[in-house]
Amino acid sequence: MNGNALLNIGIFGIFVAATLVVVIRASRNTKTAADYLAAGRAFTGPQNGIAIAGDYLSAASFLGIAGAIAVNGYDGFLYSIGFLVAWLIALLLVAELLRNTGKFTMGDVLAFRMQQRPIRAAAATSTMAVSFFYLLAQMAGAGGLVALLLGITGKGGQAVVIAVVGALMIAYVLIGGMKGTTWVQIIKAVLLIAGAGVMTVWVMGKYGFNLSNLLGSVSDKLLGPGLQYGKTETSKLDFISLALALVLGTAGLPHILMRFYTVPTAKEARRSVVWAIWLIGIFYLLTLVLGYGAAALVGSDKITKAPGGVNSAAPLLAEALGGPVLLGLIAAVAFATILAVVAGLTITASASFAHDIYANIIKKGQLEDKEAEVKVARRTAVVIGIVAILGGILANGQNIAFLVALAFAVAASANLPTILYSLFWKRFNTAGALWSIYGGLGITVLLIVFSPVVSGKPVNPATGKSASMLQGVDFHWFPLDNPGLVSIPLSFLLGYLGTILSKENNKEKYAEMEVRALTGVGAEKATAH
Amino acid sequence: MSTSEQHTPDAQGNHNWVDVQNSPDFRELRRRLRSFVFPMAGLFLAWYLLYVLLADYAHGFMSTKVLGNINVGLILGLLQFVSTFVITTLYVRHANKNLDPMAEKLRNELEGGQA
Numbered sequence: 313m314n315g316n317a318l319l320n321i322g323i324f325g326i327f328v329a330a331t332l333v334v335v336i337r338a339s340r341n342t343k344t345a346a347d348y349l350a351a352g353r354a355f356t357g358p359q360n361g362i363a364i365a366g367d368y369l370s371a372a373s374f375l376g377i378a379g380a381i382a383v384n385g386y387d388g389f390l391y392s393i394g395f396l397v398a399w400l401i402a403l404l405l406v407a408e409l410l411r412n413t414g415k416f417t418m419g420d421v422l423a424f425r426m427q428q429r430p431i432r433a434a435a436a437t438s439t440m441a442v443s444f445f446y447l448l449a450q451m452a453g454a455g456g457l458v459a460l461l462l463g464i465t466g467k468g469g470q471a472v473v474i475a476v477v478g479a480l481m482i483a484y485v486l487i488g489g490m491k492g493t494t495w496v497q498i499i500k501a502v503l504l505i506a507g508a509g510v511m512t513v514w515v516m517g518k519y520g521f522n523l524s525n526l527l528g529s530v531s532d533k534l535l536g537p538g539l540q541y542g543k544t545e546t547s548k549l550d551f552i553s554l555a556l557a558l559v560l561g562t563a564g565l566p567h568i569l570m571r572f573y574t575v576p577t578a579k580e581a582r583r584s585v586v587w588a589i590w591l592i593g594i595f596y597l598l599t600l601v602l603g604y605g606a607a608a609l610v611g612s613d614k615i616t617k618a619p620g621g622v623n624s625a626a627p628l629l630a631e632a633l634g635g636p637v638l639l640g641l642i643a644a645v646a647f648a649t650i651l652a653v654v655a656g657l658t659i660t661a662s663a664s665f666a667h668d669i670y671a672n673i674i675k676k677g678q679l680e681d682k683e684a685e686v687k688v689a690r691r692t693a694v695v696i697g698i699v700a701i702l703g704g705i706l707a708n709g710q711n712i713a714f715l716v717a718l719a720f721a722v723a724a725s726a727n728l729p730t731i732l733y734s735l736f737w738k739r740f741n742t743a744g745a746l747w748s749i750y751g752g753l754g755i756t757v758l759l760i761v762f763s764p765v766v767s768g769k770p771v772n773p774a775t776g777k778s779a780s781m782l783q784g785v786d787f788h789w790f791p792l793d794n795p796g797l798v799s800i801p802l803s804f805l806l807g808y809l810g811t812i813l814s815k816e817n818n819k820e821k822y823a824e825m826e827v828r829a830l831t832g833v834g835a836e837k838a839t840a841h
Numbered sequence: 842m843s844t845s846e847q848h849t850p851d852a853q854g855n856h857n858w859v860d861v862q863n864s865p866d867f868r869e870l871r872r873r874l875r876s877f878v879f880p881m882a883g884l885f886l887a888w889y890l891l892y893v894l895l896a897d898y899a900h901g902f903m904s905t906k907v908l909g910n911i912n913v914g915l916i917l918g919l920l921q922f923v924s925t926f927v928i929t930t931l932y933v934r935h936a937n938k939n940l941d942p943m944a945e946k947l948r949n950e951l952e953g954g955q956a
Contacts, residue, residue, distance in 0.1 A: 524909030536904030
């Protein structure tokens, strides 16, 4: 494994060097907040669409879904369908209207016709909560990946690698801002989709380009649904809950929403989503072949027992197909994926702090020095990066899969209802928005804390450990792992109740917002250089 | 940078947004948008939910093999991909043909009016 590790590090080093050059070149014209936080709004729809795919196809999508299909068969495929169909909400209901009414953050849109300060504080809170859960999941996942790809099994060595990943990410964000980060996403998306494409053709070639032949060589129980979620009535409900959070969460993910501000017009925002839908859809079709290919050529048992567990399916398949060189390439792509996604999350969280909290709450929107916003965003990025490194080291080896589910559940419960009400409901007001954001966030976190993912799952006799995060205690009373089934309808209800119980109703401001959302009057233009 | 941080109607203060919102042209634009996106969103969510429920509660049906080793579940799953691509294409066509020209006309009227 040592020779392989050097090869893996070498290929990854080339990626880092190449992207750093691109980031430095891209950052030369970065001056204003619109340059730093929204890439001067100068990306084209197709470029932004590729970058969205890069942002969205995290390590959880690539390694996680291929692995879930290899081990749990059809139930793994269900994830990718939820992740894809969700994009229709972004396309039909959110992307263009959001682009026309905001500048940098989700808070811009939510606060448009509300009392600025409380709404921006709420929007920033939920943005940072979602980004933090997501970031922690990615960083902790990096630890497991290191074990698998570089043969580093000691906690200390893994901590060093997590710190290196974090430091690189901080460098990208500091130097490149949104423009540099977007280029990293684009390069990574192209590499990821190309790599998955080559492996798919390779696998299909082994089976005469006949999907039925491939399926015939995996165990029959992998082909039908139910392996992961079909065991009990509770786990079936859990699956519905997860499916809801996946389909409604995507259009509420702040790092995805922020990408719509990097293009010059609403029409380009639409084109971005169309490109993203095609690329993400095609990629998930590839992972279907990769997952079943790994089950057939590597074997579900070997994958489960490998260091890195389920996540090792795609890398092990690469090794089985093309030996150490292909493994090195896929390993480098997997690292690049983590790096790009954490960079995207960091710039989103720092933009929300700089724009919503610093510029609009602390400075009350009266910022004299326009560069101050950029300065604050840069400092915040460093702080978030350091917190992510420390969190990643602490969470390394923990069961962190629920963090991504938590991020989606918060996005679907706290953000999406508020965004939809804001864009489409005339009567909606400050109280309603606060109720749905804080209510959605609070209920989701509460239900997760008292769910089986945190405590109380039965002890596995083989390992002597419970699958819950905490061992030896049981204080769970909520039966499901995923809170969406309860938290999403409740947040919609809270937003409704909060609204009708408050008298505030700003008809003029809603008229302005709706006219601007639909026609693009007064929308932020691209900055010219 | 045409709007202020607070979105107060300064340069564009001439507009009475409620009047614009109530104008026949704008109401028609809104009708065209909403009459497409709301039913379509309802449709794809219902179809997705049906698929999820089948995968969750109708294991036997979903595992029925149709073509070689390809079963009903896989076909329905792939149809979710197809429907997503189709709805995307339909919406783009609708927006290009029925929404964009009208939005552009209104935008030009409003932005021309302030100069």
